[in-house]
Amino acid sequence: MATAKQFSTVINGVMVDDLFGTIDAVKATPAIAKFNFRIRNQWGTGSQNKSTADKFYGATQDLSHPKAFVLEADEPTILLGKDTAANPVEHLLHALASCLTTSMVYHAAARGIHIQEVESTLEGDIDLHGFLELDKRVRNGYQGIRVNFKVKADVPDEQLEQIVKLGSSHSPVFDSLTNGVPITITTQRK
Amino acid sequence: MATAKQFSTVINGVMVDDLFGTIDAVKATPAIAKFNFRIRNQWGTGSQNKSTADKFYGATQDLSHPKAFVLEADEPTILLGKDTAANPVEHLLHALASCLTTSMVYHAAARGIHIQEVESTLEGDIDLHGFLELDKRVRNGYQGIRVNFKVKADVPDEQLEQIVKLGSSHSPVFDSLTNGVPITITTQRK
Numbered sequence: 188m189a190t191a192k193q194f195s196t197v198i199n200g201v202m203v204d205d206l207f208g209t210i211d212a213v214k215a216t217p218a219i220a221k222f223n224f225r226i227r228n229q230w231g232t233g234s235q236n237k238s239t240a241d242k243f244y245g246a247t248q249d250l251s252h253p254k255a256f257v258l259e260a261d262e263p264t265i266l267l268g269k270d271t272a273a274n275p276v277e278h279l280l281h282a283l284a285s286c287l288t289t290s291m292v293y294h295a296a297a298r299g300i301h302i303q304e305v306e307s308t309l310e311g312d313i314d315l316h317g318f319l320e321l322d323k324r325v326r327n328g329y330q331g332i333r334v335n336f337k338v339k340a341d342v343p344d345e346q347l348e349q350i351v352k353l354g355s356s357h358s359p360v361f362d363s364l365t366n367g368v369p370i371t372i373t374t375q376r377k
Numbered sequence: 378m379a380t381a382k383q384f385s386t387v388i389n390g391v392m393v394d395d396l397f398g399t400i401d402a403v404k405a406t407p408a409i410a411k412f413n414f415r416i417r418n419q420w421g422t423g424s425q426n427k428s429t430a431d432k433f434y435g436a437t438q439d440l441s442h443p444k445a446f447v448l449e450a451d452e453p454t455i456l457l458g459k460d461t462a463a464n465p466v467e468h469l470l471h472a473l474a475s476c477l478t479t480s481m482v483y484h485a486a487a488r489g490i491h492i493q494e495v496e497s498t499l500e501g502d503i504d505l506h507g508f509l510e511l512d513k514r515v516r517n518g519y520q521g522i523r524v525n526f527k528v529k530a531d532v533p534d535e536q537l538e539q540i541v542k543l544g545s546s547h548s549p550v551f552d553s554l555t556n557g558v559p560i561t562i563t564t565q566r567k
Contacts, residue, residue, distance in 0.1 A: 199422070199423065200421075200422030200423030200424075200425070201423050201424075201457060202457055205457050206457060209457070209505075209509070210509050210511065213505060213506065213509060213511060214511065217506070219505075220504050220505035220506045220509070220511070221502070221503075221504055221505075222502070222503045222504070222505060223500055223501070223502055223503075224464070224466050224467050224470060224500065224501055224503065225470070225498065225499065225500040226467055226470045226471055226474060226498070226499050227496065227497070227498050227499075228471070228474035228475060228478060228496065228497045228498075228499070229495075229496050230478050230482065230492075230494065230495035230496070231390075232389070232390030233389065233390030233391050233482065234390075234391075234479045234482070234483070235390070236474070236475050236478045236479065236495075238470070238471040238474050238475065240463040240464075240467040240470075240471070243453070243467075245453075245455055245456075246455055250453065250455060252453060252460055252463075253460055256462055256463040256467070258448075258463060258467075258468065258471040258475075260471070260475035260476075260479070262479065263433070263435075263440065263442060265435055265436055265440060266435075267391060267392055267395050267396060267399070267483070270442055270443055272446055273430040273442075273446040273448060274414070274430075274475075274479075275472050275473075275475040275476035275479060275548075275549070275550050276414050276472070276476065276549050276550060276553075277414050277416055277430040277433075277446070277448075278448065278468055278471055278472035278475065279469070279472040279476075279550050279553065280414060280415070280416045280428070280430075281416055281418070281428040281430070281448040281450070281468055281472075282465050282466070282468035282469040282471075282472055283465075283560070284416060284418035284426070284428050285418060285426050285428065285448075285450035285464075285465040285468065286465035286466065286469075287562075288418060288420050288426045289424045289426065289450070289452065289464075289465060290508070292420065292423065292424070293424070293457070302420075304420065304567050305419075305420035305426075305567075306417065306418065306419050306420070306567060307417070307418045308415065308416070308417050308418075309415065309416050309417075309418070310413055310414065310415040311413070311414055311558070312411070312412070312413050313412045313413075313414065313549055314410050314411055314412070315399075315403060315409075315410035315411075315412060316403065316407070316410045317549075317552075318480070318547050318549060319399070319400050319403060319410070320547075321400065321403060321404065321410070326552055326556070327547055327548060327549045327551070327552040328548075328549040328550065328551070328552030328553035328554075328556065328558060329549065329553045329558045330558075330559075331558065331559045331560070331561070332558055332559070332560045332561075333560075333561050333563075334560060334561065334562045334563070335562075335563045335564075335565065336562065336563070336564050336565070337564075337565045337566070337567035338564065338565075338566065338567055339566070339567040344566065347564055347566055348564045351562060351564045355560075355562055357507075357508050357510070357517055358465075358517060358518075359465070359466050359503055359507075359508060359517045359518040359519065360465050360466060360469050360518065361517070361518070361560065362507075362516055362517040362518030363466075363469065363518030363519045363554060364518075364553060364554065364557065364558050364560060365557055365558065365559070365560055366516070366518065366557055367554065367555055367556055367557040368501070368518060368519045368520075368521065368522055368554050368555065369520075369521045369522070369555070370473075370521070370522045370523075370524060370545075370551065370554065370555055371521070371522075371523050371524065372477075372524045372525075372526065372541060372545055373523075373524070373525045373526070374525075374526050374527075374528065374537055374538045374541045375525065375526070375527045375528075376527070376528065376529070376534065376537055377494050377495075377496060377527035377528055377529040
């Protein structure tokens with residue numbers, strides 16, 4: 188009904204009716220829940236390369252973004268790059284921040300919790316003794332990542348932490364990063 | 378000497394002399410190797426948020442990119458977003474692809490291996506039964522990520538795989554994603 192549609196619930200910018208509709212659809216047809224995300228990456232030179240996110244699979248069909256999103260990467264000059272774009276480990280922090288935030292916002296909306304503002308700062312430590320093969324005891328990757336959320340919402344203090352917990356307890360990137368992902372690599376001659 | 382500088386070695390777009398210079402500097406002053414990368418993320422509405430990568434710490438000093446790099450995130454409409462940017466799990470694939478590629482290119486350069494072209498395709502599977510809390514046995518994150526590299530270089534087939542292995546055996550993002558990272562989250566009222 189057009190009239191009912193006009194009054195569909197939007198919380199935190201999320202169409203809550205559609206969110207519950209998705210849940211009902213997955214319950215009825217579990218295959219809808221299977222998604223496959225893809226990118227293509229092309230090397231330029233040195234530390235410069237770019238990825239394109241265009242097509243993906245979900246809800247039993249091949250899907251496309253309205254346009255191909257291009258994501259660039261470089262390294263700062265101190266790491267021998269040209270400093271024309273964020274570097275890979277900064278992109279990793281963005282993936283984490285954006286996923287925690289969206290997961291929090293969606294699951295708060297599903298619970299009828301209104302959020303006014305969210306900001307986060309993330310930082311992570313890397314010791315180049317790993318990457319440069321100078322000390323085998325030092326890992327190549329992040330030794331730890333610290334996230335601080337600032338949330339504005341009309342809720343008591345204890346619920347504020349619960350809202351942020353909705354992010355970490357549902358976020359695909361948080362799970363991938365804290366629990367690890369099996370990655371397989373194949374090689375072809377171009 | 379100015380003359381020597383003109384003939385400094387560049388392989389794969391990487392200043393190899395500077396790379397070895399960095400290694401020597403870290404050997405002399407280990408604190409140079411400690412880096413701290415940072416982003417700030419600001420929520421817009423719904424699935425839309427953006428991160429800024431501006432300052433970082435490394436080589437015992439506070440450093441800045443020449444400009445602040447802004448990274449956007451959204452979700453496709455089928456996941457209740459406005460589809461204005463790549464989503465968090467696509468950004469994660471970009472972080473992985475760019476890091477594997479740069480790690481490969483740098484370590485090949487250090488070994489005097491010339492690479493002409495590199496392309497990669499990445500894909501990962503996510504089952505929304507996790508995110509939607511419909512099945513506790515299903516994880517929220519990627520169940521697996523598959524990477525295919527196409528490399529053009531004048532080397533025998535067996536060395537082609539070794540070149541790609543230089544990426545995965547040194548990449549900070551590959552290590553972070555396959556072995557996991559401790560993440561701490563704190564919350565403040567805004």
